[in-house]
Amino acid sequence: MSVHDDLTSVQHALDDLLRSVSRLEQQLGGGLEIRRVRTDADHLRESVTLLRDASQGPAATQRPALVTISDAPYDISLWTDSDDEGLGARGRHAP
16 A cells, blocks of 8 residues: 555544544533544544645655765864863863
């Protein structure tokens, strides 16, 4: 199954869930519990919509550009004003 097919299947299942929640809401009234279930179902619908949008966007089909890192040694002058990592500052002694 493709991602599109899976997302469509999830969307159909959510539609069925929301219809069932609506029927329960009519039968049980609008109590706190049914409102929580409705809110959760609505959040799921929004999340699936965001997921569908993300899967169809250009970022989903394009790979990030690769960055080449040279094997040449770095210029030592880049670190003249820094401390030796893990060793503390020059000229200071441990207690």
